[in-house]
Amino acid sequence: MAAQTRVKPTTKPTTEQKNIQANKTFFGRWSKTYDSLGIRFWMRRFQIPALREIKFQPGIKILDLSCGTGELLQDLYRRGKGKIKLFGLDISEEMLEMARKKLPLEVTLVRGDVHRLPFDSGEFDYVLCTEAFHHYHSQYQAVTEMKRVLKNDGKIIIVDINFFLPSIHWLFQKLEPGCVKINNQGEMGLLFKKNGLKIARQQRNFLFAIMTIGQKEERGKKDKNMEKEEIRK
Numbered sequence: 529m530a531a532q533t534r535v536k537p538t539t540k541p542t543t544e545q546k547n548i549q550a551n552k553t554f555f556g557r558w559s560k561t562y563d564s565l566g567i568r569f570w571m572r573r574f575q576i577p578a579l580r581e582i583k584f585q586p587g588i589k590i591l592d593l594s595c596g597t598g599e600l601l602q603d604l605y606r607r608g609k610g611k612i613k614l615f616g617l618d619i620s621e622e623m624l625e626m627a628r629k630k631l632p633l634e635v636t637l638v639r640g641d642v643h644r645l646p647f648d649s650g651e652f653d654y655v656l657c658t659e660a661f662h663h664y665h666s667q668y669q670a671v672t673e674m675k676r677v678l679k680n681d682g683k684i685i686i687v688d689i690n691f692f693l694p695s696i697h698w699l700f701q702k703l704e705p706g707c708v709k710i711n712n713q714g715e716m717g718l719l720f721k722k723n724g725l726k727i728a729r730q731q732r733n734f735l736f737a738i739m740t741i742g743q744k745e746e747r748g749k750k751d752k753n754m755e756k757e758e759i760r761k
């Protein structure tokens with residue numbers, strides 16, 4: 529009988545899979561010490577201006593993407609006084625474990641990937657994302673997903689690091705595991721515009737972060753606004 533030759537399946541991980549794995553490993557290891565005072569000092573200062581953007585009306589739904597150890601969710605919970613619905617998503621089980629320990633049960637925590645959100649379309653009034661955007665392998669797709677799960681007139685608030693100098697960004701991209709791209713203000717704005725989001729505002733938060741706020745406009749409203757712009761031209 530002729531010997532059968534077995535062909536080993538070549539399952540080389542894709543660039544996307546490698547990025548997800550790098551983030552899981554990096555943040556899995558960092559999870560236990562992430563809430564150290566030094567890190568919290570910076571993160572809080574980057575996040576406070578984002579918190580000020582939120583109108584805490586009863587019943588609103590907020591999604592914190594890449595919620596990490598849940599510090600921002602904890603702050604949102606306090607300010608919402610039990611009248612708002614909170615959701616957090618992260619790729620790292622270890623980061624979520626830390627979040628679970630400090631958050632009440634009514635805050636829903638989900639393990640998932642920002643590029644394929646496990647939520648229905650038009651669910652949230654606000655989608656927040658702080659200090660994580662530079663870790664996403666497809667930043668365009670991430671914004672597309674954020675917009676999909678947002679209600680009409682809802683807001684996306686992304687706060688991400690920016691250290692002014694391209695050389696520092698280059699170093700970060702080389703040295704920090706899972707880091708893909710640190711954007712400047714113009715690049716962030718373009719990602720929002722390409723996704724059909726109206727830019728409400730962009731600003732620096734505490735020197736080393738840029739906050740971009742985008743709004744999802746209703747179709748009819750958007751067309752009318754575009755008509756007005758045409759007339760003005």
Ligand SMILES: C[S@@+](CC[C@H](N)C(=O)[O-])C[C@H]1O[C@@H](n2cnc3c(N)ncnc32)[C@H](O)[C@@H]1O
Pocket residue numbers: 548551552555571593594595596597599600617618619620623640641642643657658659660663664
């Ligand atoms: C620097 S931490 C920021 C945590 C928190 N948002 C904060 O402001 O402190 C980045 C987080 O992004 C998460 N992350 C990285 N890639 C992700 C992805 N593709 N989907 C969801 N979360 C991701 C990591 O697990 C980590 O918790």
